[in-house]
Amino acid sequence: MIGTIAAILTTLSFLPQAYQVIKTKDTSGISLGMYTMFVIGVLCWLIHGYNIGDMNLIVANLITFVFAAIILGYKIKYK
Amino acid sequence: MIGTIAAILTTLSFLPQAYQVIKTKDTSGISLGMYTMFVIGVLCWLIHGYNIGDMNLIVANLITFVFAAIILGYKIKYK
Numbered sequence: 001m002i003g004t005i006a007a008i009l010t011t012l013s014f015l016p017q018a019y020q021v022i023k024t025k026d027t028s029g030i031s032l033g034m035y036t037m038f039v040i041g042v043l044c045w046l047i048h049g050y051n052i053g054d055m056n057l058i059v060a061n062l063i064t065f066v067f068a069a070i071i072l073g074y075k076i077k078y079k
Numbered sequence: 080m081i082g083t084i085a086a087i088l089t090t091l092s093f094l095p096q097a098y099q100v101i102k103t104k105d106t107s108g109i110s111l112g113m114y115t116m117f118v119i120g121v122l123c124w125l126i127h128g129y130n131i132g133d134m135n136l137i138v139a140n141l142i143t144f145v146f147a148a149i150i151l152g153y154k155i156k157y158k
Contacts, residue, residue, distance in 0.1 A: 003127035009120025013113045029108060034092045041088025048082035054131060 007060035018067035027075040035075060039068045086139035097146035106154040114154060118147045 021027055042065045049057025100106055121144045128136025 002123050002130065006120050006123030006127050009116045009123060013117035013120060016110065016113055031095065034095055037088045038092035041085050041092060044081050044085030044088060048085050048135065051081065052131070052133060054133075056127065057136075 003054070003056035007056040011060050011063050014064055015067065018071055021071045021074060022067075025074055025078050027071065027078060030071065030075050032075055032079065035068070035072055039065065039072050042068055082133070082135035086135040090139050090142050093143055094146065097150055100150045100153055101146075104153055104157050106150065106157060109150065109154050111154055111158065114147070114151055118144065118151050121147055 021030070042061050045057055046061035046065055049055075049061060100109070121140050124136055125140035125144055128134075128140060
């Protein structure tokens with residue numbers, strides 16, 4: 001239950017930033033190095049969630065990974 | 080193993096932002112509503128990690144929570 005709330009809150013808090021970057025293509029406030037670490041980190045949480053069978057970790061990090069990877073792609077393309 | 084890498088990467092990718100905000104007290108790029116959701120979300124992940132006995136979730140979210148709560152305090156104080 002608390003895990004579901006955690007998943008909803010951290011995913012929702014991330015989405016407006018993702019929406020803004022995708023809409024404006026402005027990635028000037030994002031560090032390439034830090035964001036690359038973040039994307040790989042989220043992917044590792046996703047795998048970790050799969051390994052321990054925690055659906056909250058899987059769903060939260062799957063959604064965050066997709067949007068974070070898109071942002072990273074924009075950062076690389078429009079840097 | 081992959082959980083430890085996940086914990087290190089997402090925590091490390093968050094710390095430079097925390098350092099910069101704490102150093103400059105400039106929180107203009109941060110949304111109060113989104114950040115409040117994030118801080119509560121991280122606290123929920125911490126409790127969830129404790130509930131399922133996952134040390135990676137506990138350590139990563141404990142460190143992130145402390146710095147995120149400090150940033151939220153700065154946001155409220157210097158908004």
